[in-house]
Amino acid sequence: MLWLVKTLSAVVPSMESGESSSSTLSTHQLHMKAALNDCKEQVERLRELLQLSNSTTEFAAPSIEHLLRKTNGYYNHQLFHSAWVSSNSLQQERELGLKRLIEKLAKSVGNNNNNDDDDDDIEHMMCPIDVLHVNEEGWHKEGEDNTGRSIMSTHSKFKQEYCFRNVPCIIRGFNELNFKNVSQSWKNAACNDITAINYPWFERHVGEDTMVPIRIDEKNNDLDEDGRAEECATKMMSLKDWIMRSQEDSSNEEEYLKDWHLLQLLRSRQPVGDTATSNLLYKTPQYFERDVLNNFLERYSHGGDYKFVYWGPSGSQTRLHSDVLHSYSWSHNVVGAKKWTFHIPDCSSDNNDKDTFASSKTFEVIQRTGETIFVPSKWKHEVTNLVETISINHNWITSANIDNTWQCIYSEIKAIEGEINEWGVVPSDDFEARENMLRGCIGLDVTMFILMLLLEVSELLAMVFASIDDKTRDDDAMYDSLQSVYNLVKVLGDVSACQEANAAQRLQAVIGSKTEAIQAQECVTFVTRLTDIFKEPLPP
Numbered sequence: 001m002l003w004l005v006k007t008l009s010a011v012v013p014s015m016e017s018g019e020s021s022s023s024t025l026s027t028h029q030l031h032m033k034a035a036l037n038d039c040k041e042q043v044e045r046l047r048e049l050l051q052l053s054n055s056t057t058e059f060a061a062p063s064i065e066h067l068l069r070k071t072n073g074y075y076n077h078q079l080f081h082s083a084w085v086s087s088n089s090l091q092q093e094r095e096l097g098l099k100r101l102i103e104k105l106a107k108s109v110g111n112n113n114n115n116d117d118d119d120d121d122i123e124h125m126m127c128p129i130d131v132l133h134v135n136e137e138g139w140h141k142e143g144e145d146n147t148g149r150s151i152m153s154t155h156s157k158f159k160q161e162y163c164f165r166n167v168p169c170i171i172r173g174f175n176e177l178n179f180k181n182v183s184q185s186w187k188n189a190a191c192n193d194i195t196a197i198n199y200p201w202f203e204r205h206v207g208e209d210t211m212v213p214i215r216i217d218e219k220n221n222d223l224d225e226d227g228r229a230e231e232c233a234t235k236m237m238s239l240k241d242w243i244m245r246s247q248e249d250s251s252n253e254e255e256y257l258k259d260w261h262l263l264q265l266l267r268s269r270q271p272v273g274d275t276a277t278s279n280l281l282y283k284t285p286q287y288f289e290r291d292v293l294n295n296f297l298e299r300y301s302h303g304g305d306y307k308f309v310y311w312g313p314s315g316s317q318t319r320l321h322s323d324v325l326h327s328y329s330w331s332h333n334v335v336g337a338k339k340w341t342f343h344i345p346d347c348s349s350d351n352n353d354k355d356t357f358a359s360s361k362t363f364e365v366i367q368r369t370g371e372t373i374f375v376p377s378k379w380k381h382e383v384t385n386l387v388e389t390i391s392i393n394h395n396w397i398t399s400a401n402i403d404n405t406w407q408c409i410y411s412e413i414k415a416i417e418g419e420i421n422e423w424g425v426v427p428s429d430d431f432e433a434r435e436n437m438l439r440g441c442i443g444l445d446v447t448m449f450i451l452m453l454l455l456e457v458s459e460l461l462a463m464v465f466a467s468i469d470d471k472t473r474d475d476d477a478m479y480d481s482l483q484s485v486y487n488l489v490k491v492l493g494d495v496s497a498c499q500e501a502n503a504a505q506r507l508q509a510v511i512g513s514k515t516e517a518i519q520a521q522e523c524v525t526f527v528t529r530l531t532d533i534f535k536e537p538l539p540p
Contacts, residue, residue, distance in 0.1 A: 028439075029512050031300040035451040036511060036520050042458035043523045046530070049465040076468060079475065080534035083482035090164060090403070090487065097165025102344065104128035105363055127170075127365050132158075134173035134287075155287045156480045163328065163400040166376040168342060168365070171287075175370035179282045179332055179392070183370065186334045186390055197335050197390060199243045206262070208240035215258045217317060232258075246313060246388060253315030262309040282392060285372070288330050290484065293397040296452040304443070306395035312385040320382045325442060326404035327395040329375040333367050336389025340365040340373065343380040377401040399484035402453065402491050409449060412442050413500055431502060432509035446501055447510040450492065450520065457488045457527050489531050492524055 105128035131142040138152025162169050175183050185205075188196035215232040242257060263281055284291070297304040306327070310318075320343070323329045331338075344361040366386075367373050375381060397405050416437050420426045426433050435445040444452075460481045467473045496503050508517035 027302055029510060031302075032447055032451060032511050033513075033516065035296070035300045035448075035455060036516055039451060039454045039458055039523050040519060042455065042462055043526055045462050046458060046465065046526075049462065077534060078537070079479060080482055080531075081537050083479050084486045084531070084535050087483050087486035087490070090400070093160075093164045094166045097162075097167040098344065100165075101128050101167050102361065105344075105361065108363075128363055129167065129365060130162075130169045132169055132171045132173075134171060134177065134285075136177065139171075139173075139287075154476065155289075156476055158287045159398075159400060159480065162374055162376075163398060166379075166401070168376055168379065169374050170365065170367065171285075171372040171374065172370070174285050174332060174372045178285045179334065179370075182282045182334055182392070187369075197246070197388060199247065202239060202243065206239055206265070208238065208243075210239045210265070211236045212239050212242055212257050212260055214242065215256045217254050217256060217319070232256075242311075246311075249313070252313045253317070255313070256316040256318075257311040258308070258318070260309040260311070261305065261307065263307055264303055264305055268303065282332075284394065285330075288328075288394065288396055290398050290456075291394070291396040292399075292402070292452050292456045292488075293325070293327065294394065296448070296455065300448075300451075308393045309390065310393055311390045312388070314385055314387045316385045318383045320380055322378050322380045323375065323395055325395070325397065325444065326377050326401065326408040327397050328377055328401055329393060329395045330372055331367070331375065331391050331393045332372040333369050334390045334392060335369060336391070337369065337386040338367045338389055338391070339384045339386055340367060341382045341384075345379060377404045399456075399487035402488055403494075406449070406491050406494060408442065409438070409444060409446065410498065410501070412438055413446070416441070417500065429505075430509075431505040435506050435510050445510065446495065446503055446506045450495060450503060450507065450524070453488050453492050453495075454520070454523055454527065457485055457492070458523070460485050460488075461527060461530065485527075485531060489528055493528060496521070496524060 108128050132139045133142060135152070138154055139158065140152055185201050186198055188198045214235050214237045216235065217232055245252060245255070266281070294305045294307060297306070306324070310331075341362055341364050344363070365373065413434075416434060420434075426437075435447060439445040439448070464478055464481055464485075467478065495501055504517060504521060507520050508514050511517055511520070
């Protein structure tokens, strides 16, 4: 990391004054100002929904008596309170999820010992994760008796069982619901082999001269000091040359087209207002929505996102790692098959960022064409393409793993401060340089993280209060939104209270205005106090 500290300290100016001229603002500062303005607009909308007097302090929270009048009294207060109580059980849910998975793995191993002659049965018995079947009505687990069942599980239920419990699963059915167009386009329909790729589609719609990032696997299994996989070397290659190599040698396992922002590339080429090209590909399943990471980056960064296409020959690998920012990820196999090897983390309530992957338990999952896999936060895993494979992969963050993302950011803050203290290359009050370093290391800084959470909280609360008197409202969806709010607000509080984070100074340094930095903190205080009101149950 030292090279980053020295480089950035040399080029990043120190913010000595409290305000910046608009003519000197960086693109990142302008994006963060836009995000803050949207946060303030959402908070103002909340004030209007709650009919708060403008005579009060600008971001003062309402009284409990006012909210009880606005929220239809006892029943709604109990709904809010119940969501808060549930949000406090996140760690217990994760421990429960791991406990059940380990129990299933033990049973699978026992059954496997009695079925050595049936390879297909062995494959499934060695896999302790649930297989879900989805359709337009919802989802159910494979093996469940659905006779006479009229109501399928919802995406909110998926969040409770897999996101909150932080355990993986395989999902079948998205290929028809969300990836039908891309499945038809990228598979060679003229070939009986469902793993055959339709190369002409890429030549026609992406362009032979398009440069793509090829990772070179040097067979290095080492992890860095933070437990991450060492970066592979990367070279740029024309799509024409990549396709030619794939056709000539589909087992060139040392090269792998990874982290390709194909959707972003195609969108950048289409005329303003034309969505035909992006619709040609896919739509993110609703089970993976409320993605605070990509939603924020697409609105407030220069074309950034964590949405990728992976295209690898037979035998190519992604070696042992856990995902960036302690994010969740999902991967949909459009063409081909992958073998996933998961390393089960320890079932520990220790809420720090130490290595919790001491467990020696591993299991394998075979992911076939048309299947989607959900990868939990902080799970180490390695992936091998069994045949030439193209997949769509997103890293994503929701209220259910936002605390893990904060752990990742906090760990990086401490690492950067350690380097700074050792080499003394950045002044102690230069928080703009620190934010640039943090963003250079992990793609997020503290300012982005605060505004990302604040925007999501204020938007969810506005949705809740806008429908509070709607007799046709979905109480399950409202409960889910409130649970998300409490998870997000808790982490907002952790960031604000963390001395090492220096949130106020970082906000001012990046936004370039002490006044606006204070406004951001007032918005955080407003939503925090608003949600605090419902933590105490009302007497019957």
